[in-house]
Amino acid sequence: MASTVGTSGLGYLYWMVAARELPRAAIGTATALISAATVVSMIANLGLGHMFIQRLPGVPAAAWSRIVSAGLLLGCAATAAASIAAVLVLPRLAGNFGFLHEPAGAAALIATAVALTASMLLDYVFVAHRASQGMLWRNLALAGGKVLALLGLTAAGLSTASAVVLAWTLPSLAVSAYTLSRSLPRLRPGYRLAGAGLAAELRYVRGSLTGHHLINLAQAGPSAVLPVLVTARLGAADNAHFYMAWMTASVLFMVSPAVAAALYAERTNAAGRSASLPRAALVVLVVIGAPAAGLFLAGGRILALFSPAYAAGGGILLKILVLAAIPDAITNLAVAHWRSQGALRRCLRLNLLMAATCLALTWLWLPSLGIEAAGFAWLTGQAVGALIVVAHAVHSRLVRREAPGPMPRPRPARGHRPPVHPVVRGRPAMQLSNRNRRPSPHSRPRSRTWRAP
Template sequence: MLRTVARDSLARNSVLIMGSTAGAAGLGYLYWLLAARELAQPAIGTATALISVSTVVSMVSNLGLGHMFIQRLPGTGVREWSRIVSAGLLLGCGATVVASFAAAGVLPSLGGNFAFLRSFSGTAALVVTSVALTASTLLDNVFVAHRASHGMLLRTLALAVGKLATLAALTRAGYGGAGVVLLAWTLPSVAVTAYTLASSLPRLRPGARPAGAGLGAELRHVQGSLSGHHLINLAQAGPTALLPVLVTARLGPEANGHFYVAWMTASMLFMVSPAVASALYAERTNSAAAGLPRASAVVLAVTAPPALLLFFAGDRILALFSAGYAAEGELLLRILVLAALPDAITNLVVAHWRSLGELRRCLRLNLLMATTCLALTWLWLPGTGIEAAGIAWLTGQTAGAVAVGLRFLSTRRKAPAG
């Protein structure tokens, strides 16, 4: 088994990407477990609300540059490589700063649950956290582009360990409140990003160095990424990032704390198919043969065991936080587990279509799922509670999987016989 993974580039990079996400999720689980035990629920609710907003801001403002890296970096010379990466990081982080200030100015006027963004400290935390997320996302995609996902794994583990260690140190020193959670979340991100820029990237691409020249020449490529890959990414990742924000807006930060823990627990399932999809796309941009059946087999083998565990023992896992988290999130977690199968189908199909250049088809599918999920979540939350977000997510993913199935049947009927 290990020899097969080592020889198969798709399997190897899929496993490394999943390992990165799993390591971050596992250590992140300990992070939130420690926070839940050491800090009051209102502080957790406020911190998760701000991190949720930062995730949305970063997602909106990274301009689809990660997929542009995967598409353009393989095979480029050192000077062009340096220009592409430097311009991407500068433009992505700059756009994130602008979007952060815009969010801090708009969200408090839309609902009292975001009043914490009116303060200088709240705005500063939003800007720093959002920029750190954007830089981390883009740097991860640089490693994926070169099928060097071990670099992403080391970065992610260092980041997760740093967050946990910082939180433990601050709480042991007697500090409390939402600011502690955010400080422990953000400081390691800044440190690991700085180390990656100074040390890891030069090892990945010997001779590469930051390049300010040629920024204008990259704007054309960024515009193409913005109108293509970025719209697909927004429609695909939008519900993932927006659901906690909608829960906060409709039910408040405390309810979002319960939702966030269940959502984070289920994320160990939702990380698998995006990881394999990214590896599949990277394989094809590097002119390697990689098919959907092989990618599907990897997803099924990795997803099935944890899905069964979460479905039948999820309440006991949530109870590690407290009995309240288990009582509030048990049903939601089971609903999210059921959504893992249609989610995997749509993620792999989008990666397949993206590699074939069928970007409009990708966008239409993702828009169908996103619109269904977000609209139903907004309508159902007040009357149903946090379970509404899970039901809406399951409904949106199922609608996408059904659309893929209908497309497949239509293509088979049109195919010439023989």
């Protein structure tokens, strides 16, 4: 939770500096590139983060090194390949992504996507070991480094989209390199990054790809695709307004996924079986309650800190996104709960329905409603998912109530003859209490002349 709050606060400061020092067109281009890199990273990370949660706890040091090394190498390689494909395809699909034709734009997209994948996978390593303090210091150093890098680049006179992208990417690469060389050996003594064992991990990667990865894509994909759709339909300038409102509301959208990941990790770990869904819901409600009220009431003034134009362009959108935080939290916690129970198909169906609803409505409504269309579509998709979760919970409770109880013991018929005593034939058996399965010593026969009373 501290990682979420600290990263959001420093990220807000980062974009405030960018909005004050750079023109909106440059910010729109930079946010479009970062959004495209985020989509590529989500598609190509192969769901390896949840595989880390499942497999890393309790394994020996050699196997631990093999799992982490193979996951990082495969994830980054797949991300680089997907980034190259995006560089070739995106400019042909949308003319607003023409900046990817330039070598600098293509290199920036590839580097940003790979840095995002490496950072995300390293976070999951710490979550898998219930050592989120390592993730906290990583993310604080990363977010603080972005702010310092942007201040340095703008002070040096760089006032283009390259300043935003460089300040976003270079600290991520530096912090990831430090984590690999220093933090992971302290987390798991004996860890060594090596390329051996990739073939042995491919079958686990295939299982993660067909299970958790599809769920992750359907769950987190729309939030990354929305800025890309806004850029493609409305242009980079409108995307700047949308991205500032979305980034401000993201402090609410980051809480429930963080709690959901912790809930799943606790239930996967043998020592954390007591993690409960009501407790996780209470944590989310306590953390996002006050910020949601503040953003809804004073969202326009908060956006005005960037500039009055951002407040005028994204004030209504911010209120819509704040309302969507409640159903978003419900669906995120429900997916984590079902995932811990092994109901992966149910998770996938729910996320696919919400993603299809959100993206389809966004594409249809953007030309007529402007950037608010993305907010209405996001709210509609999350509300549909929350209603399905509530309906499933009510149905499950009714089924449990109507389930038949244990069958009663059949009573013997009236004319039934009780069993005879095993020692004296023809006499009824003695009725002994269930508590005294073994008779006391004084009741045992002492000689062959003993007879039952």
